[in-house]
Amino acid sequence: MTIQVKDISKRFCSTQALDNVSVAFGENKIYGLLGNNGAGKSTLLNIITSRIFADNGTLNLDGVNMVDNDHALNQIYMLGEKNYYPESMRVKDALKWAQAFYPYFDHELALEIAQRFNLPLKKKITALSTGYTTIFKIVIALSSNAPFLLLDEPVLGLDAQHRDMFYKLLIECYTKNPCTIVISTHLIAEVAGIIEHCMIIKDGRVIKDAPCEALLHNGYTLTGPAALLDEYLLGKQVLSHSSLGGLKTASISGAIPNAEEIPPGLEIGKMNLQEYFIQLMSDENNSVARFMEDQ
Amino acid sequence: MNTLKLMPALRYQLDYMVRALLIAFAVMAAIVIFISLFITTATFGDAGQVIIDIAPINFHFETSSFINVGPIFTIMIFITGIVGIREDLRFFLQHGLGRKSTYLSTLLTSLLCGATLALVFELLDLVFVNALWLRFSAVNISGLGYVGGWLLQTLVFFFAWQLGALISLLYYRMSTMVKVIFSVAIIATVVFAVPRLIGDIIDLVFSNSSDMIGGTLSTLFTNPLNIICTILALGIICTLGNFMLIRRAPVVD
Numbered sequence: 001m002t003i004q005v006k007d008i009s010k011r012f013c014s015t016q017a018l019d020n021v022s023v024a025f026g027e028n029k030i031y032g033l034l035g036n037n038g039a040g041k042s043t044l045l046n047i048i049t050s051r052i053f054a055d056n057g058t059l060n061l062d063g064v065n066m067v068d069n070d071h072a073l074n075q076i077y078m079l080g081e082k083n084y085y086p087e088s089m090r091v092k093d094a095l096k097w098a099q100a101f102y103p104y105f106d107h108e109l110a111l112e113i114a115q116r117f118n119l120p121l122k123k124k125i126t127a128l129s130t131g132y133t134t135i136f137k138i139v140i141a142l143s144s145n146a147p148f149l150l151l152d153e154p155v156l157g158l159d160a161q162h163r164d165m166f167y168k169l170l171i172e173c174y175t176k177n178p179c180t181i182v183i184s185t186h187l188i189a190e191v192a193g194i195i196e197h198c199m200i201i202k203d204g205r206v207i208k209d210a211p212c213e214a215l216l217h218n219g220y221t222l223t224g225p226a227a228l229l230d231e232y233l234l235g236k237q238v239l240s241h242s243s244l245g246g247l248k249t250a251s252i253s254g255a256i257p258n259a260e261e262i263p264p265g266l267e268i269g270k271m272n273l274q275e276y277f278i279q280l281m282s283d284e285n286n287s288v289a290r291f292m293e294d295q
Numbered sequence: 296m297n298t299l300k301l302m303p304a305l306r307y308q309l310d311y312m313v314r315a316l317l318i319a320f321a322v323m324a325a326i327v328i329f330i331s332l333f334i335t336t337a338t339f340g341d342a343g344q345v346i347i348d349i350a351p352i353n354f355h356f357e358t359s360s361f362i363n364v365g366p367i368f369t370i371m372i373f374i375t376g377i378v379g380i381r382e383d384l385r386f387f388l389q390h391g392l393g394r395k396s397t398y399l400s401t402l403l404t405s406l407l408c409g410a411t412l413a414l415v416f417e418l419l420d421l422v423f424v425n426a427l428w429l430r431f432s433a434v435n436i437s438g439l440g441y442v443g444g445w446l447l448q449t450l451v452f453f454f455a456w457q458l459g460a461l462i463s464l465l466y467y468r469m470s471t472m473v474k475v476i477f478s479v480a481i482i483a484t485v486v487f488a489v490p491r492l493i494g495d496i497i498d499l500v501f502s503n504s505s506d507m508i509g510g511t512l513s514t515l516f517t518n519p520l521n522i523i524c525t526i527l528a529l530g531i532i533c534t535l536g537n538f539m540l541i542r543r544a545p546v547v548d
Contacts, residue, residue, distance in 0.1 A: 046547065049388070050388065050393060050394075051388055051545065051546045051547060052545040052546070052547055053543060053545065068393035068394050068395065068542075069393060070299050070300045070391070070392055070393045070395075070396055071300075073388070073391040073392065073393055074300060074391035074392070075391070076391060077391070078389070082547070084385035084386055084388065084389040084546070085386060085389070086382050086386060097303075097307060097390070098390065100303045100306060100307065101300075101303045101390035101391060101392065102390070102391065146391075
């Protein structure tokens with residue numbers, strides 16, 4: 001099952017939220033939809049779930065138009081920032097109705113997850129705190145067993161412990177029931193270890209759409225004494241660097257060298273997704289982008 | 296292929312409406328019982344009639360006055376139409392149902408609820424036929440009989456629901472500026488124009504005016520069968536309007 005987004009554009013008054021976006025979400029993969037505030041991540045997810053309509057372009061699920069199509073929409077569960085539940089609805093009732101709408105909804109699992117997070121079942125959804133509202137949505141999303149889970153800022157308002165619990169649960173559920181998960185978030189460092197495929201959006205355009213491995217393959221980091229590192233960096237394409245005391249860390253573009261080629265005292269590491277993202281965002285035409293385009 | 300998933304939506308809306316109507320019935324029953332107790336225990340003068348006259352759901356017809364439950368439920372259904380459509384649209388989209396399902400489900404629910412409620416009212420009117428001070432059907436038109444009365448009452452409920460939904464969706468689709476202008480115009484009409492014109496409008500409808508508008512309105516609203524057809528037509532117009540408005544309604548807030 002594949003969601004195919006082709007040449008989608010959306011304009012809000014004078015703002016071009018999406019500009020000819022074409023992406024595909026394949027089966028059983030974890031995607032990271034990354035971008036700054038206002039980049040167009042939520043707009044894209046809202047269009048996929050027919051909450052809003054694109055100005056032009058096509059949206060297909062296995063070749064069938066999925067705009068306002070019940071069959072296609074029922075394959076997707078979207079955890080969004082907005083609350084679309086009636087004011088008077090209680091958590092337990094929401095779980096009951098989720099079971100009625102999603103044929104594979106696992107009620108037992110929902111109760112188990114709710115218990116793990118201490119989610120009060122008898123409370124009205126609108127009476128929950130921001131964090132618990134997010135937890136409530138997480139409970140439904142992970143129990144829905146929908147083939148596509150679209151998670152828009154899934155850890156909004158969650159404390160560190162609950163965020164950790166969520167990521168572990170997500171992996172647990174994904175392992176048990178593989179599905180396609182799209183995580184749209186600002187917290188790149190937290191999801192870097194989970195996502196398999198990166199889609200980076202800037203100003204309504206997808207500027208990167210590749211497996212994380214491939215994106216980070218042509219770069220590495222080196223850490224060590226500043227003097228030693230500076231000497232090694234001569235002639236190298238340095239993407240970024242930071243210093244703490246006498247220690248310095250630099251991100252360098254290029255194929256990862258063999259351990260023997262690195263001077264003793266320097267430690268080599270993989271390039272960090274967040275670092276890559278920041279570089280890419282700071283200037284789309286900077287050395288990272290040019291270098292990656294060349295590959 | 297667009298397979299509509301109507302059943303869960305219908306179940307959800309009917310469940311909500313049944314509970315809402317049961318609560319409304321309980322409140323109404325409490326009020327009616329309370330007033331009835333006062334009427335039957337009042338032994339001096341015209342006290343019973345006075346109680347009916349001051350009851351909050353009192354209606355006057357010719358020389359008699361009575362408590363009528365129907366209009367209260369019609370208003371309730373109208374408000375349900377206003378509130379329900381947007382709430383259900385959001386909730387159903389969250390649960391993977393499109394706008395066509397929301398529209399069709401709302402249409403069927405309004406018809407089912409309207410028909411059932413009208414039937415209950417007709418039956419209650421039969422039961423309480425001797426209690427002249429108590430009526431259930433909002434519309435009592437002589438010459439219609441029970442079946443005709445049920446049909447008309449059903450259509451009134453259906454129209455009230457669809458009209459509520461239409462107003463709600465109109466506001467939903469309007470830009471903020473248009474909303475403000477529209478609201479001010481409505482308030483100005485209700486506050487200033489309607490009280491001045493209401494007498495003229497009634498005269499226009501019920502007089503044998505040779506004027507074209509007056510004649511048309513008289514034809515539409517004076518014959519029982521014509522009233523049924525008119526309410527049905529109004530309901531269908533609202534329903535079509537709802538379809539046009541909901542099919543491209545964005546859900547973002």
